[in-house]
Amino acid sequence: MDSILSLSNVSKSYGNFPVLNDIDLDIKKGEFVAILGPNGAGKTTLVKIMSTLSSPSEGSVEISGHNVADDSASVRSMIGVISHETHLYNDLTAEENLRFFGKMYGIGSDDLENRIDELLEQVELIGRADDRVSTFSRGMKQRLSIARSLIHEPQLLFLDEPYTGLDQHASLTFDKVLEELDPQDTTRVMVTHDITNTFKICSRVLILNGGRIVFDSPMSDIGSAEELKEIYLSKVSNHISV
Numbered sequence: 560m561d562s563i564l565s566l567s568n569v570s571k572s573y574g575n576f577p578v579l580n581d582i583d584l585d586i587k588k589g590e591f592v593a594i595l596g597p598n599g600a601g602k603t604t605l606v607k608i609m610s611t612l613s614s615p616s617e618g619s620v621e622i623s624g625h626n627v628a629d630d631s632a633s634v635r636s637m638i639g640v641i642s643h644e645t646h647l648y649n650d651l652t653a654e655e656n657l658r659f660f661g662k663m664y665g666i667g668s669d670d671l672e673n674r675i676d677e678l679l680e681q682v683e684l685i686g687r688a689d690d691r692v693s694t695f696s697r698g699m700k701q702r703l704s705i706a707r708s709l710i711h712e713p714q715l716l717f718l719d720e721p722y723t724g725l726d727q728h729a730s731l732t733f734d735k736v737l738e739e740l741d742p743q744d745t746t747r748v749m750v751t752h753d754i755t756n757t758f759k760i761c762s763r764v765l766i767l768n769g770g771r772i773v774f775d776s777p778m779s780d781i782g783s784a785e786e787l788k789e790i791y792l793s794k795v796s797n798h799i800s801v
């Protein structure tokens with residue numbers, strides 16, 4: 560399998576405070592990688608560095624062979640990010656938001672209109688297409704933000720606690736959206752605290768603790784969600800999270 564994302568000796572400090580320590584990581588095309596870890600382990604910082612939103616203090620990141628520091632513009636068109644921040648315009652309708660982001664990515668008009676309809680169907684907001692985002696609940700904004708992140712069919716999708724704010728039905732809908740992405744077209748990296756769901760949907764699991772990767776395994780080597788929970792506790796129990 561081809562590598563889509565490589566980190567070499569990545570470290571990050573805020574002032575004198577080290578958050579990530581010497582991370583080496585290679586993610587192959589088609590993988591669905593979960594990043595687990597206690598509060599303050601450095602998960603969001605790692606995803607921000609992977610997705611060009613933050614720079615490492617040391618080391619380098621490559622996406623599809625492009626060095627992120629030298630070529631962030633071409634890299635950004637290949638990636639999508641779903642995080643706590645929805646990056647939506649409140650004064651625009653759902654459809655106008657998606658049209659705005661689609662145009663920003665240079666998607667042609669006919670393709671874009673079809674894509675907007677398809678995504679609004681998928682996240683079950685087609686009935687609210689013409690309503691302003693300011694009238695949406697938090698969960699609805701999160702669902703629209705999921706559609707926004709997929710508008711340009713990114714090769715690499717970063718998800719930082721994407722279930723935040725979603726009710727049970729919306730979470731299941733979102734699982735379906737993720738499942739429907741062709742793994743060969745979209746590699747996924749997800750920060751989450753939900754071990755049971757991670758076991759169900761991810762193909763590889765990393766555990767981050769104290770700014771280091773303390774566990775990295777294909778999910779197929781782990782027998783059950785219970786076993787993954789035990790592994791998690793054994794890997795984080797000796798460390799105090801900050």
Ligand SMILES: Nc1ncnc2c1ncn2[C@@H]1O[C@H](COP(=O)(O)OP(=O)(O)OP(=O)(O)O)[C@@H](O)[C@H]1O
Nearest residue numbers: 573576578596597598599600601602603604605801
């Ligand atoms: N902009 C910043 N300036 C200073 N310190 C920061 C900044 N962002 C994060 N940190 C610190 O870096 C450490 C790691 O934070 P990070 O958000 O990456 O953790 P996390 O594993 O995602 O945690 P959580 O599970 O709570 O979301 C924490 O100690 C945090 O206080």
